[in-house]
Amino acid sequence: MDALDLLDIDGLLTGEERQIQETVARFVADHVRPHVADWFEEGTFPRDLAPELGRLGLLGMHLDGYGCAGTGAVAYGLACLELEAGDSGLRSFASVQGSLAMFSIHRYGSEEQRQEWLPRMAAGEAIGCFGLTEPDVGSDPANMRTRAVRDGDDWILTGTKMWITNGSIADVATVWAQTENGIRGFLVPRGTPGFTSRTIKRKLSLRASVTGELHFDGVRLPSSARLPGARGLGAPLSCLGEARFGIVFGAAGAARDSLRAALDYANTREQFGRPIAAFQLTQEKLADMAVDLNTATLLAVHLGRLKEAGRVQPHQISVGKLNNVRTALAIARECRTILGGSGITLDYSPLRHANNLESVLTYEGTSEIHTLVIGQKLTGHAAYR
Secondary structure, three states, X not given: OOOXXXXXHHHHOOHXXXXXXXXXXXXXXXXXXXXXXXXXXXXXXXXXXXXXXXXXXXXXXXXXXXXXXXOOHHHHHHHHXXXXXXXXXXXXXXXXXXXXXXXXXXXXXXXXXXXXXXXXXHOOOOOEEEEOOEOOEOOOHHHOOOEEEEEOOEEEEEEEXXXXXXXXXXXXXXXXXXXXXXXXXXXXXXXOOOEEXXXXXXXXXXXXXXXXXXXXXXXXXXXXXXXXXXXXXXXXXXXXXXXXXXXXXXXXXXXXXXXXXXXXXXXXXXXXXXXXXXXXXXXXXXXHHHHHHHHHHHHHHHHHHHHHOXXXXXXXXXXXXXXXXXXXXHHXXXXXXXXXXXXXOOOOOHHHHHHHHHHHOOXXXXXXXXXXXXXXXXXXXOOOO
């Protein structure tokens, strides 16, 4: 039994869920942990991981058909947990691919669009991204400036999207734009004239992840590029709900990996003639963090069961995202203090996780927005409108 599993949360899982979690954990141990510090330092994400994730069935794994595994919500969450235990950048890649790009096509696309893109994306042969956030529009996507205008049977797309995970390596972008009939979604393949992208450099967080800026300069798209089922802001927000669910589990993975690193270090690092794990102040830190980790993991599993039953509500996902990300960030920072000076190097994971979680705290809805979502549920007043 995992020493960090104080409440036997493993006992709440099915055999299939445990098997999926163990499979992903082995993949991370073999293919990610030996290299992730270098990827982070170099600011690179190895694209060749995509087909490896596809072979494991992890891309769009919670979707049905088109080469997708069709697993339950908890199994998908546990995969996110293990991926983010490796690095938030790895979970972000899989999350954007499956819960944003693929989910948008699966739910709102035509059958032709699904057949064209989903099997290749599930296999990791094609990479997708999700263009919603803009340079001047983040938490208020209803006021996006990207526009799509009809021109005969075609659409002309103009605008810019910012902070787009996978943006500069994606083969297809799901792009959201204002039209005369409200917000609509479009599929824009790489190489379409007028569509360009650039990689955002000099990041201090999510360095083992590709973050891009997308530009659309009068991009002409056929009518078949529009996602026919996507009407209004609720469409992209529903996709974000899928991605936020994965973050609830993923953050717990980053916290667990940080705590495990600190616990191992505390048991081997000696001061004053004994391991620092034997000192009361260190044990208090470890105990408090273990309780918080177990609470966060229980919350994630509970939300997964609600989602599988078709009962999960958006404000409940906000509770999970808000609680688990800030809990994980606090744990990663505290673990660094146990590691002392060694903790500021890439030889240990907690500060890398803390840097990454600074981004996770902001994306897929800032902590402030999730706080106000919960506040609206409690009071009936929408403070951000």
